[in-house]
Amino acid sequence: MIRLSNEVIFYGGILIAGCSLLAMILHLCISQVQKVRLHSKLVQEYGEKQKK
């Protein structure tokens, strides 16, 4: 039973890490799309960003 617990921890950790990575990638993709959309909206409202 002890050996099983160790494996559960190991594979569970891999599962969590994998899902987190996938979720992070998905989140980044969605965020990027949202950023592009928002940028487009802001450019429409405020014009292009001026250089400081």
Add this chain to the structure above:
Amino acid sequence: MAEEWIASTYQVLDRIGAGGGGVVYLANHTRLGKQVILKADKRKISTRPELLRREVDILKDLHHPYIPQVYDFFVENDVVYTVMDFIAGESLDKPLRRGERYPQSQVIQWAIQLLEALSYLHSPTHGDPPRGYVHSDIKPANLMRTPKNNICLIDFNIALALGEENVIGCSAGYASPEHYGLDFSTDGDTATQENTSDDDRTVTMAYAEDETKTMAKAHPTSSISKVKTVVPDVRSDIYSVGATLYHLLSGKRPARNAKEVQILSEEEFSPQIVKIIAKSMNPNPDLRYQSAQEMLDAFLYLHENDPRTKRLKKRCLVGNILFSACLICGVATAFTGLKRMQTAEQYLKLSEYSRNALADGDIEGAVQYALEALPEDTSFLKSTPPAEAQKALTDALGVYDLADGYKSHKVVELPSAPLCMALSTDGQKACCIYSGNLAIVDIQTACIITTLPAESSALSEVRFLDNNRILYAGKEGIEMYDIENGQSVWHGKPATSIQVSEDGRRAAAVYREETFATVYDTATGEVVAKVDFGKRHQQVTINDLFANPQDNLLALNQDGTLLGASFSDGSLQIFDLEEPDKEIRLLEVGSGYTHFEGGFSGKYFAFSASDAKESAFVVMDMEEEIQTGGFTSEGFYSVQAREDGIYLKVDNLLVEMDPVTGEQRPLVTISEPIRRFAISDTHTLITTDEEFLFFDQNAHLLSRYTKEQGSDLVQIANGMALLGSSDLQTMRIMKYENHTEAERFAYDATYSHDEARVSEDGKYIMLFSFEGFRVYQAEGELVAEVEIPEAKDVYDQQYIRDEEGARLEVIYNDGKRMGYSAKDGSLLYEEMGEKLDKTLYEEFYTDTLRMESPLHGTPAAYDIKTGKLVRELSKDAYLTYVTQAGAYLVAQYVTVEGDYYGELLNAQCEVLAKLPYLCDVIEERLIFDYPTGDLREIEIYSREELMEIGKKQILTQ
């Protein structure tokens, strides 16, 4: 229009504008050759000319893309002319008048340009001493829209830089409250707003120099009650910028009164822009942007400061942090799991190493490995040590093996495999010949005391004269060595085979295939006799370096007066050293025998002679010179003859033989053929193909061990045993141990019984089987012996300990139950119970587990609550009982052969220890019933206690 020239330099091209302060001309600068703007101002300048010139020079140094370049300033005909760049395009007031509106993004772009210009203008970097300039009249009319769609801030009123009294712009709606002398600042008094019309005229105002006065010259049509002196500063320009942007965005000019300005709609315009403009137009200058750069930054950072951007950033940040945290947690968890798996694997490996070391007889190594598999320091990166580790340690320490017998003591590592071994009679020293060397070993420590050069022959032998002196086949010849003193006593001629008389005073030696034997006085090394073999020699292999077939017989009698020898021609002869001419031939030349064993036992000479087909055993009375016994067999006889007896082995039987009567006393009877044997005063050691076993003098088995490889060299003396093999570089030392300290009760070992139990108070012991039982008092007195009636109909027996006391319940096939007192054996009850289920299925319960014990099948443990299988138990035997002993479980089994044993289990039913001969468990004490008639008892050791024992053992070793 006639050409008009101004200052002889400027050719007026067109009059492009006019206002309250003057006229604006488009002119051609004849020297520069470019079009310029001439702004003619009719208002009087009261400043001294030299100061004026200095300020103009400063203005001429203003260079900014959104500020027209000022070229010159001069006075002609009381008119002040300012010369500056001509900016093509139209001022923004014109499209506003036309009703044009601009998109927010465009207004922002212009706002940024305007604020950049203002920031430049305001920065105190112009002139000497450096100072900044306030425009003071920012309004759409003063913003030129160029063809490139940029703006340019025009209409500088240099008089503001000078602090002139009457040259300040004050456009209604765009001018800040300060322009009207109104002070809405945090620490200022609120002033009444003057009533002027909301138009674009520049209102000329004069300010009193004395700050305490609140008078001001105003437009004739105006009336004011009271005004405080306020000097417009950069914040006033900020207000004007805000108002200008307000107009550009909404198309409506802001109210003149700053407090009446309507806030822009956040539905029509971006809330950020509304806020910027509202802040810039705050009546209180302290609450506006304090600099053009500050307001510029507000526009430049619109994207970043937009709430949507912030929300998105926040969401991204939270998401990134969350998922990163999860990723890190996942990786950390996986790492932890991996390390734990690795340590668990390591512990299992160490447990296996321990088991292997134990099997090889290396107790110290076995304990060491087991302790490494049970680390003291724990961390979450280390797995809990497995049950196998504790079991390995338990096995290595042998704490639950309370039987008297031989246990592994140590292992001697040799440079190469032994060829010949000898053990001193006190069992404390051993000698071993290997590959041209002799090693003298301390048995207790297993350390090699010294190494001496020996004859390089597998035939070389070593003998103990006594516990400290040895005779061995040295490199230079036969040598006597004193171990205690560490020195050679004497040496003689070359020798390989050596024998010593029983009294130790004479030794006979033969060198390889030499045809004579030399007899020495062991005390002095003097040659007392040379025995001529008559051109015969003993059996010698072609290559005698690696193997000794041990085919030869060479023996001296008690006092060394008779020498027995076998020869390669099959003959066997006794030589009388006192009568050399006397020949006693026991076997003639050509007997066909090739293998000889034997020796003298008192006046008798016993030997065996064997060939491939048969073996002969003969006993000779050497005084009478007659044969007193003997037989032949197809089996292989092996004989050892010593002063204390003649020992004969054939197949699976080892006996001590009386040379007079021929009576045979069994020493060992087993089911497999015996290969080698060694006998001491009290014990016998034998080897088979698979095992080596120890027996006591009553032929009772004491201990048995499985051997990995051949053990063709065996020695035993005084409770120590030595096993070696020509295939292994190690010698295994076994030591006799008794555990009388754990003795609880001793009984007649001949009484046959299946089980033993102890009453709860410990005062009575019951030994029982289906046939009957005995009850003893703990002191040893037999209380009762009872024969169970109709034993063949007995189904089962149960020893019960409960509130009613201890008793033996006998259950018959028909369901009848009879109960006998465990104290006196009296019949307590006889009753008829239910007919029994003959499947012999039983169930046992502990606090958390239910154990199933089927007759056929593997016993198993299940969780009481969930019913899930926890573990299958030992499948090689029938589970008879389960006892909960503290944190442990003790399972008792019976094998098909009827042997009882137990297993110590943890809560997960993992085996922590094997408990051979376990018969009873009372609380946390284990009771063992040994075939030697001993009941022994020991407590259950916890893991920590075992580790302490192991560490102490390592230290003492």
